[in-house]
Amino acid sequence: MIEKENHPLSSKLRVAWFSDIFDEVSGVITDTIELYEKAKQKGFVWLPITAYPKSLYPFYVFRPIAAIDSSSYYEGTQIYLPNFIRIIRYLRENKINMIVSNTPAALGLAAIVSSAYLKIPMVDIYHTDVDYYTKNLNESIIAPYINKFAMAFVKQYQKQADLIFVRTKDYYNLMIEAGHPAEKLRMYPAGVNADVFHPKHKNRDFWKSYGVDPSKKILLFVGRITRVKDIGFIIKGIKALKPDVEVVIVGSGPDIHYYEKMAKGMGNIHFAGILRGNELQTAYASADFFLCPSASETLGKTVLEAMASGLPVLVSDKGGPKDYVEEGKNGFLFQAQNQQDFNKKLALLLQHSQNWPDMGKAARESILPYSLENLFNGFVQNLAELL
Incomplete structure (x- = not known):
């Protein structure tokens, strides 16, 4: 049991954490849970809230008054609209004096309204690459207009925030280009619990129940199974190179059947479903290399979890994860959305598999400064x- 120890600021800050829920398995949810539990351990009043049709730890859930289909951009998802009056009443009852919003959608609007009405500060965490989503995940004729509207909305939403927290250097520069003053921006890199995600959990026999040969090199992906994650790069790369390795894809999502069909007949690609807790920790530590081909990761939580578990990584040169990669030392970068370059880097890392253990050690060492304690x-x- 973790011993509670009050933080010097715990008597000063009373925080409400606003978040839209698009999927129950995501890096944003993991981040919310970890910070909530850390805040609770430190003696803070820290209340995550959302609008959703069912209960979801650790959120105080407001039942939605309406839902807007958003599956044209993120299949299988909806934006749930909350009752703003009930949220304001809840904040007032709990004497909240700080609002944190990590969403520009319905709960983001609720955060703005609540901040203005209660006259308390509101900060934004830039989690979602809205520009990428609206440009690349909808092929309709009106998509460019939706992108233009969405980006204008996000800019106005962020203008209401007292501070904007960004996860990477790229997104910091993006905020500057959008016209936000530097004094309003703060770096908020991802944090990972390196005691939880650790090489000590290694157990190669773990994979046998998934039909995976533990005597072979194992390449791992963990995340939501959706096209925004660019999982097709992995399948196409393995199909082209035909290496004698096992590939394990952990997670679930609306596009799982699409990718299962793409991998049909490839006996070395395995879909392991959703893993949590000890099973997920063991999965990371019992693999050899981690693959994250997505071009839209603002956070890349799974990449940090993999590195903490002692895995070198292959990630795209766009988005958050690249900030943690030293080329050839703890992983590799490939040109985002470029299958040929992905294949080239995949071939390179396969040719030098004897270096993976040392790269894995370097990966873990490199992320230790990004502890959850330091982040919090x-x-x-x-x-x-701000108070």
Whole structure:
């Protein structure tokens, strides 16, 4: 049991954390849970809230008054509209003096309204690459107009925030280009619990029940099974190179059947479903290399979990994960959305598999400074400066 120890700022800050839920398995949810539990351990009033049709830890859930279909951009999802009056009443009852919003959708609007009505600060965490989503995930004739409207909306939404937290250098520069003043921006890199995700959980026999040969090299992907994750790059790369390795895809999502069909007849690609807790920790530690081909990761939580578990990584040169990769030392980068370059880097890493153990050790060492403890302390310090 983790011992509770009050943080010096716990008597000053009372935080409500606003988040839209598009999927119950995501890096954003994991991030919310970890920060909530850390805040609770440190003695803070820290209340994650959302609108959703059912209960979901650790959120206080407001039942939606309506739902908007968003599956044309993120298949199988809806945006749930909350009752703003009930949210404001809840914040007032709990004497909240700080609002954190990590969403520009319905709960983001609720955050803006609540902040203005209660006259308390509101900060934004830039989690979603809205520009990428609206440009690349809808092929309708009106998609360019939707993108233009969405980006204008996001800019106005972020203008209402007292601070904007960004996860990577790229997105920091993007905010500057969008006209936000540097003094309003704060870096908020991903944090990982390196005690939970650790090479000590390695157990190669774990894979036998999934039909995976543990004597072979194992390449791993963990995440939501949707096209925005660019999982097709992995399948096409393996099909082209035909290496004698096993590939395990952990997760589920609306496009799982699409990818299962793409991998049909490829006996070395395995879909393991959703893994959590000890099973997920063991899966990471019992693989050899981690693949994250997505071009839209603002956070890349799974990449940090893999690195903490002692895996070198192959990630795209666009988005958050690339900030943690030193080419050839703890992983490799490939040109985003370029299958040929992905195949080239995949072939390179396969040719030098004897280096993977040393790269894995370097990967773990390189992310240790990004501890959840350091992330949390820096975050609450920035919040407290607004009071």
